[in-house]
Amino acid sequence: MFLLDGPYVSDFLLDTLERRRFPVIDTEYARAAAGGRTLAFVPPGEAARRLRNDDGRLYTPSENSIGWIARHLAETPLPEKIALFKNKAEFRRRIRPLYPDFFFREVDVPTLLALRPGELPLPCVVKPATGFFSLGVYPVADADDFARMQRRLRSDLQAAENLYPREVLDARTFLVEEHIPGPEYAIDAWYDAAGEPVVLGILEHLFASERDVSDRIYTTSAEIVRRNLEPFTALLGRIGRLTEVRNFPAHVEIRRRADGALVPVEVNPVRFGGWCTTPDLGRHAWGLNLYECYMDGVRPDWGALTERAGDAACSLVVLDNSTGVPGREIAGFDYDALLGRFSRPLELRRTDFGRYPLFGFLFVETTPQTRGELERILRDDLTRYLLPPPAPRE
Incomplete structure (x- = not known):
């Protein structure tokens, strides 16, 4: 089943949905995106019932749909799994057995703005705990970088928060983690x-x-x-x-x-x-x-x-x-x-x-x-x- 949402759905995906008759959850956005195509729309209530009772195989091209999933599929494991991956700090905690020595720290914005470079291992990367598309990601190599990051933080995040819902980009909490070198x-x-x-x-x-x-x-x-x-x-x-x-x-x-x-x-x-x-x-x-x-x-x-x-x-x-x-x-x-x-x-x-x-x-x-x-x-x-x-x- 497919759950379509903005900001974009490609013609290739829409043509696939029409040709294969894959079920598409009937939302206002999906109707508008379909244009003149005949898609196999399923009412939201029926879609939620199928996803709860069947194998739960769902695809969405946009994480803007996360809110819908949380509201309509709360009785399934899906919202919990999504939250685990979307919260980068929680994901780091879950995979700690694979990387026991990997440094990361979760901080709120006031704490991040008050930190001094000596309080963190450098180089490091600062990014929203919940983020998308490299928005609000700051590589910090030295003390000068750290100061620049703090100066840019407020304006950059204000602009980014106007683009995506909180479920996609949550600027209240940041993850500071060690820099991972390599391709x-x-x-x-x-x-x-x-x-x-x-x-x-x-x-x-x-x-x-x-x-x-x-x-x-x-x-x-x-x-x-x-x-x-x-x-x-x-x-x-x-x-x-x-x-x-x-x-x-x-x-x-x-x-x-x-x-x-x-x-x-x-x-x-x-x-x-x-x-x-x-x-x-x-x-x-x-x-x-x-x-x-x-x-x-x-x-x-x-x-x-x-x-x-x-x-x-x-x-x-x-x-x-x-x-x-x-x-x-x-x-x-x-x-x-x-x-x-x-x-x-x-x-x-x-x-x-x-x-x-x-x-x-x-x-x-x-x-x-x-x-x-x-x-x-x-x-x-x-x-x-x-x-x-x-x-x-x-």
């Missing part, structure tokens, strides 16, 4: 009825520098999947045994330390990548429909999929507004010029940049010969694409 990966997966993980996608999260915390590029390839499938599946299995999840989709972010140890950054519950991004990338990269995989209980044949893929990489480019100009002050964005920077763009999705801090999402394919296209956009602040172009700074 970062995102995994789309689901847990079956026995609690065993099934990996549907592995992406490497590219950063421009050690201090970069943006979501600009996620990329996948046969080499990335082959190298990581076995150890990542094993880690998800250990997490699953501690959290006891069943029939449960998740978007998991992890890092690999220099010694090879894998450490989870966070687990996002009841969905794959937000804004229908990484699940729809699976269609471009592998020909997989991740929504069908989860609902039908499909386990991808990664041996065959990676064999066919060759040396190409498929990437998601998140066009976050890094220009320094508030979206409401931007008249337009030159998407055509942006597309011209790539030899093989696959799909462009535009967003309302006056409302959300991003211009859209771009799916692209690159080869080893054209990988420089990713390196360039990774470091681009996107100012060159503003319409009209901003006046030169004096």
Whole structure:
């Protein structure tokens, strides 16, 4: 069953729902999102009854739906499992047997603003205990960084809280945890009825520098999947045994330390990548429909999929507004010029940049010969694409 909510539902997901007749909970947002499509709507009361009595297999593309789940499915284990993963401090406590020496501390905003750098181990990362999309995440390398973090905290969180419900981004409590060095990966997966993980996608999260915390590029390839499938599946299995999840989709972010140890950054519950991004990338990269995989209980044949893929990489480019100009002050964005920077763009999705801090999402394919296209956009602040172009700074 699917529970649709804002800010975005892709045409690919909606077309899948119409073609497969998967049940969709009948809400005002779902009706509006469907447009002219004929979806298999189920009244909320009937949907709640089915989810309580059947296997409870639910998917939502947006964590804005968490409130609905808490209200209508309180008699199921689902709200408790969601709360466990959404509260990053609680998640750290649950997996402590796997990482007994990992430092983290939960603090409220007044305490965080009053702390001094010497009271915490540096480097560290400061982030909302409940957060989304790298909002309010601050890497702190030294005392100067710590002071800057405290100065930025109030204004940044006020802006972020206007975008998402409290269930998605709760700025009342923060998590301070040790910095996890090493490359970062995102995994789309689901847990079956026995609690065993099934990996549907592995992406490497590219950063421009050690201090970069943006979501600009996620990329996948046969080499990335082959190298990581076995150890990542094993880690998800250990997490699953501690959290006891069943029939449960998740978007998991992890890092690999220099010694090879894998450490989870966070687990996002009841969905794959937000804004229908990484699940729809699976269609471009592998020909997989991740929504069908989860609902039908499909386990991808990664041996065959990676064999066919060759040396190409498929990437998601998140066009976050890094220009320094508030979206409401931007008249337009030159998407055509942006597309011209790539030899093989696959799909462009535009967003309302006056409302959300991003211009859209771009799916692209690159080869080893054209990988420089990713390196360039990774470091681009996107100012060159503003319409009209901003006046030169004096």
